[in-house]
Amino acid sequence: MNTQDRILQISLRPAVVSDLEKIIEMDAKVTGLAKKEYWEDRLNRFSERDGRHLIIAESSTPGDVLGFIVGEVRAWEFGSHPCGWIFAIGVSLDHRVQGIGEKLFDAMCDAFKADGANSVRTMIARHDQLNMSFFRSQGMMGGPFIELEKPLD
Ligand SMILES: CC(C)(COP(=O)(O)OP(=O)(O)OC[C@H]1O[C@@H](n2cnc3c(N)ncnc32)[C@H](O)[C@@H]1OP(=O)(O)O)[C@@H](O)C(=O)NCCC(=O)NCCS
Known part of the structure; x- marks a missing residue:
């Protein structure tokens, strides 16, 4: 992948190791938490791997990361057919x-x-509400699974 958008002047491409600091910095600003080890692990496990993707949006200045998205295809867990999971944006x-x-x-x-x-x-x-508005605008709706959880003491 290497799509060029002339109007917004951004490119999309798979993330590489040199993008790591920018991704960590942006995620820390978005979520309020710096997660260096998490992102190092994501990049190691997601770059250039079948079914796993860490894609960045870059401005016309190389290395100027404006956005990222992480996801992978998972299959047959809980009876689910192959489905793409978005973990972070x-x-x-x-x-x-x-x-x-x-x-x-x-x-x-x-x-x-x-x-x-x-x-x-x-x-x-x-x-x-922000992520709900965004994902709904992309056509996503409630799915066939529900999440169950319990605190572990
Ligand atoms: C959600 C997010 C990725 C959207 O990125 P963006 O580049 O601003 O979104 P886009 O410009 O592509 O917007 C697409 C649509 O999303 C919706 N949307 C985006 N921002 C919105 C806002 N602030 N309020 C309401 N709707 C919004 C709109 O429907 C918009 O379409 P429109 O502009 O035609 O109305 C961005 O706001 C973000 O990074 N939020 C924080 C994400 C986060 O919490 N990540 C950590 C956990 S995964």
């Missing part, structure tokens, strides 16, 4: 509502389709 606070999130989502869906998935799934917190 983030767009720079200074570049939001310019279509970057949508381009990242579309690129991930294309990658999932190429991997053989015919649906895409994610999970969001109930109160998270």
Whole structure:
């Protein structure tokens, strides 16, 4: 993948090791938590692996990361057919509502389709109106599974 968008002047491409610091920095700004080890692990496990994708949006300045999305195709867990899972998405606070999130989502869906998935799934917190608005705008709706959990003492 290496799509060029002349209007917004962004490129989408798989993340490489030199993007790591920018991704960690942006995720820390978006979520309020710096997760260095998590992102190092993600990059190691997701770069150039079948069915796993860490895609970034870059400005016309190489290395200037404006957004990222992470996901993988998973199959047969809990009886689920092959389905693309989006684990994380983030767009720079200074570049939001310019279509970057949508381009990242579309690129991930294309990658999932190429991997053989015919649906895409994610999970969001109930109160998270921003992510709910975004994913609903991309056509996502309540799915056939529900999450169950219990605190472990
Ligand atoms: C959600 C997010 C990725 C959207 O990125 P973006 O580039 O701003 O989104 P886009 O410009 O592609 O917007 C696509 C659609 O999403 C919806 N949307 C985006 N931002 C919105 C907002 N602030 N309020 C309401 N709807 C919004 C709109 O429907 C928009 O379409 P429109 O512009 O035609 O109305 C971005 O806001 C973000 O990074 N949020 C934090 C994500 C996060 O919490 N990550 C950590 C956990 S995974």
